[in-house]
Amino acid sequence: MQIGCSMHWSSFSEFWAMGGYAVYVWGSFGLTALAMVAEACLVRHRRQALMRELRTDADGCVGVDGRTECGERCINAQRP
Amino acid sequence: MSGLPGHPDGSSTRTCAAMLAVARRELLLAMQHKGEVLTPLIFFVVVASLFPLGVGPEPALLQRMAPGVLWVSALLAALLSLPRLFATDHADGSLELMALSVTPLAWLVLAKVLMQALLSGVPLLLITPIICVQFGIYGNSTFILMLSLLIGFPVLMLVGSVGAALTLGVRGAGVLLALLVLPLYVPVLVFGAGAVEAEAAGLGASGHLSVLAALLVLSVFFAPLATAAALRIALE
């Protein structure tokens, strides 16, 4: 497999213009990148929302490291 | 026990008898509720009549549009009759009886769906020539259109039965059913309407009609299996 080190473009503005097809080429690459980044963010957001929900018990106390900061009403306090 | 060759214990005759019983039941229920069978037919006529009102009465345009419009109207009419396919049987428990019977559920489903296709499709076929007159289609084109509907309508009902079984008892079943089933209807629509256009263009409809017939054979074989699987999932 031969990949030459010589770039095909002679200037950055030529690269940016893409022979007049800049809108189409950069539009495609840009939308693809945007969609993939957005998807990764959505997956992370879904996980964080779930973690928040699972760590909050019925009384609204948030469990941190197996302990809670609530009083005796909190059922987490009774767990070993 | 007498039976067909290969099944000397009579299981084939039992299967046939069970299928005929299911088919006869469908027919009797339809006779008791004639309105339910006629509603898709009326829907078909109304929808097909909406298009000329929408696009204007220019005859050449209507003639070009007619195969597609009639096919889409038939497709929507089939879609309309799908939710009722299993819902009443599920409600009164006869679906569970069918699932528990000795005969495999797929055979019973095949009998039920084909009878429903007959009940909905025959009136549709009979009224198609009249609708064709509305669009200025006569003679050979009408014949090819009716032939394509004859072959294609059972495919619509068979493929639709899979969707009906999957959405049985689910929230928002009607619209969800349409979303699931319409992508699967696209090939039938393309070849059905395409047959008439090919005939009108002088290329002959045999190619399109052959593909439609192939789709019918495939759906007769595979759709009841998928529907039976989906019904068992819904009945759990």
Added chain:
Amino acid sequence: MTAMNVRIGTWFKYASPQYFYGLAGQLWPWFAALSAVLMGVGLWVGLLVAPTDAQQGQAYRIIFVHVPTSQMSMLIYVVMAAWAALGLAFNTRLSGMMASALAPTGAMFTLLSLVTGSLWGKPMWGAWWVWDARLTSELILLFLYLGFMALQSSIDDPRRADKACAVLALVGVVNVPIIYFSVVWWNTLHQGASVSLSKAPSMAAPMLWGMVVMVLAFWMYAVAVALARVRTIILERERHADWVQHALE
């Protein structure tokens, strides 16, 4: 117990959501890193090294995103259907979870394939959309993905939802060969296959290699996202199990 039995037993352990959660957690960063590296290489080859096409000018470079997204849209559906078949055959919980994890990514790639295809079609064919066999069947694929996700969300019981979606996925998998062979079976506006296993490719080496590397990059990305998403799905579904409480701490 022989050593062979112990090894097979070890592998079957990962069919349990609890153990797969840990495995997926360790694996997905590697796939993400691999994807990033491959994408860097692919973009460098595709945008900087590959020469101009004689007929299409610079617009052909859209191939470096259009082909990967199209390939992935089909591949992910097949893998999703395979997981669905496994779930129906062996009645495993994890199979349904993997299929659910793959569906949104597949839908996204299908949509991107249609959009990048339109952006390529406008300068090349003069039209944003044509109703030829390949585009139409790719659009049907998008509806199949959306139907899968809609059916999943409308059935409350997760086990029933998984099985119903599995049936739907298997019914729809017949569309994938139609998309793939549509350019062979019909005269379509879409160009035919330029890469095959038996003949020499009809495009220049840097273009071909850039495309291959980008396909691999998108594949690794899809694996990484699916593994990350299935971890969340496992937690959602198994939230009442003891091991989940320990995993949260």
